Amino acid sequence: QVQLVQSGAEVKKPGASVKVSCKASGYTFTGYFIHWVRQAPGQGLECMGWINPTSGGTNYAHKFEGRVTMTRDTSFSTAYMELSKLRSDDTAVYYCARWPGPHYGMDVWGQGTTVTVSS
Amino acid sequence: EIVLTQSPGTLSLSPGERASLSCRTSQSISSSYLAWYQQKPGQPPRLLIYAASSRATGIPERFSGSGSGTDFTLTISRLEPEDFAVYFCQQYGSSPLTFGGGTKVEIK
Numbered sequence: 001q002v003q004l005v006q007s008g009a010e011v012k013k014p015g016a017s018v019k020v021s022c023k024a025s026g027y028t029f030t031g032y033f034i035h036w037v038r039q040a041p042g043q044g045l046e047c048m049g050w051i052n053p054t055s056g057g058t059n060y061a062h063k064f065e066g067r068v069t070m071t072r073d074t075s076f077s078t079a080y081m082e083l084s085k086l087r088s089d090d091t092a093v094y095y096c097a098r099w100p101g102p103h104y105g106m107d108v109w110g111q112g113t114t115v116t117v118s119s
Numbered sequence: 120e121i122v123l124t125q126s127p128g129t130l131s132l133s134p135g136e137r138a139s140l141s142c143r144t145s146q147s148i149s150s151s152y153l154a155w156y157q158q159k160p161g162q163p164p165r166l167l168i169y170a171a172s173s174r175a176t177g178i179p180e181r182f183s184g185s186g187s188g189t190d191f192t193l194t195i196s197r198l199e200p201e202d203f204a205v206y207f208c209q210q211y212g213s214s215p216l217t218f219g220g221g222t223k224v225e226i227k
Contacts, residue, residue: 095164103151105169109163112163
């Protein structure tokens with residue numbers, strides 16, 4: 001079936017970087033954009049940006065520019081999100097989500113990866 | 120950045136009742152670019168409605184979306200026990216994509 005499977009939980013110290021993976025299966029990886037969305041504990045949803053798996057083109061939310069890098073490996077149908085210079089307020093669950101296109105919502109989500117930033 | 124404001128923050132209802140959730144955007148958006156999601160504790164969001172009024176695959180008919188411009192509504196015609204959750208609206212027509220703060224539908 002169509003699914004996105006993310007890498008496991010991470011614990012990082014302030015100032016470090018984290019790289020989360022998102023492996024797609026059950027569909028053509030290059031046919032859909034991948035968005036990254038995060039959710040701090042007890043809070044709402046925040047879009048970080050997206051990657052076009054076909055071209056590798058990216059669009060980052062202004063808030064994360066300079067700290068986030070989204071990449072993909074089409075050979076492994078996997079998208080990656082790396083966030084650097086981590087702070088305590090980056091503690092959150094990070095989700096990847098598939099996006100069929102401009103007139104659709106995010107229809108398939110990964111299970112989430114908990115990233116904890118603590119000294 | 121387009122800000123989405125959801126109301127009420129919490130809705131206390133009984134199974135079988137009708138739920139109406141509001142989402143207002145800070146500027147007018149095309150109805151093609153408004154979605155609703157349901158989220159339960161410990162789970163990722165689940166797409167319910169896209170393009171303001173189109174149900175996603177497998178979503179029951181009791182969920183419906185409406186609205187245009189800056190005012191959008193998600194209606195659950197008769198609440199089932201599994202519908203008690205948090206609901207988010209999202210606009211995806213303007214970068215950055217943004218979500219509303221959510222409405223929690225709780226059992227009264």
